Amino acid sequence: GAGVSQSPRYKVAKRGQDVALRCDPISGHVSLFWYQQALGQGPEFLTYFQNEAQLDKSGLPSDRFFAERPEGSVSTLKIQRTQQEDSAVYLCASSSRPSPGQVSYEQYFGPGTRLTVT
Amino acid sequence: KQEVTQIPAALSVPEGENLVLNCSFTDSAIYNLQWFRQDPGKGLTSLLLIQSSQREQTSGRLNASLDKSSGRSTLYIAASQPGDSATYLCAVRPRLTGGGNKLTFGTGTQLKVEL
Numbered sequence: 581g582a583g584v585s586q587s588p589r590y591k592v593a594k595r596g597q598d599v600a601l602r603c604d605p606i607s608g609h610v611s612l613f614w615y616q617q618a619l620g621q622g623p624e625f626l627t628y629f630q631n632e633a634q635l636d637k638s639g640l641p642s643d644r645f646f647a648e649r650p651e652g653s654v655s656t657l658k659i660q661r662t663q664q665e666d667s668a669v670y671l672c673a674s675s676s677r678p679s680p681g682q683v684s685y686e687q688y689f690g691p692g693t694r695l696t697v698t
Numbered sequence: 699k700q701e702v703t704q705i706p707a708a709l710s711v712p713e714g715e716n717l718v719l720n721c722s723f724t725d726s727a728i729y730n731l732q733w734f735r736q737d738p739g740k741g742l743t744s745l746l747l748i749q750s751s752q753r754e755q756t757s758g759r760l761n762a763s764l765d766k767s768s769g770r771s772t773l774y775i776a777a778s779q780p781g782d783s784a785t786y787l788c789a790v791r792p793r794l795t796g797g798g799n800k801l802t803f804g805t806g807t808q809l810k811v812e813l
Contacts, residue, residue, distance in 0.1 A: 584741075611799060622702070622787055622803030623742070636800065671741060675799065686732065687801065689742040 584690035586672050592696045593662045601657045601693045605674030612655050614647055615671040623671050662697045669694050700725045700792060704804035711778055712812055719773040719807045721788035726766050733762050733773050734787045778811045
């Protein structure tokens with residue numbers, strides 16, 4: 581089946597503009613994650629959804645960042661009044677509910693959206 | 699706070715060489731550790747996942763080991779090929795109540811396998 585998809589793949593925004601990044605998880609996956617990856621760094625956690633509930637948003641760097649998943653499938657990460665330091669690759673990942681007796685489960689990543697703020 | 703470190707940051711080897719990538723983490727209270735591969739401009743591809751109760755996992759030419767008590771994992775690549783050139787990332791999932799399933803990543807090892 582199809583993997584995790586993200587759009588757009590590339591986004592150039594002028595400083596101060598608002599942007600919206602979309603993630604389509606693997607069908608049936610209940611968990612969805614957003615990560616931010618700066619150049620030369622590993623991804624850093626932003627936020628986590630289980631179905632439509634946002635259970636952890638501790639990684640969002642400021643109140644300019646907002647994420648939603650209203651129907652428990654597609655998710656949107658919105659960044660308001662973009663700043664140069666927001667330039668990064670934004671990765672989305674999804675995972676399924678673990679099987680009985682399974683402790684944890686893998687996250688499957690999309691190709692990312694490269695955001696450049698000029 | 700969990701911190702994950704990968705050594706070396708970059709590695710260049712001739713084709714056919716066996717190599718080891720290292721990953722260390724500061725908090726041993728983990729559910730699992732995962733190794734990923736990232737190609738330029740692309741997302742992450744999962745290579746191996748080791749549960750906290752396991753010592754190693756193997757897939758083809760790849761073998762990953764986990765020593766949870768010492769906070770270390772290694773990824774062994776046998777008979778390296780130019781197609782193995784990529785950045786390799788390790789990530790740990792914490793065993794914390796309410797910690798969810800977020801992964802903490804290292805900064806990666808950039809591998810180049812030369813002809």
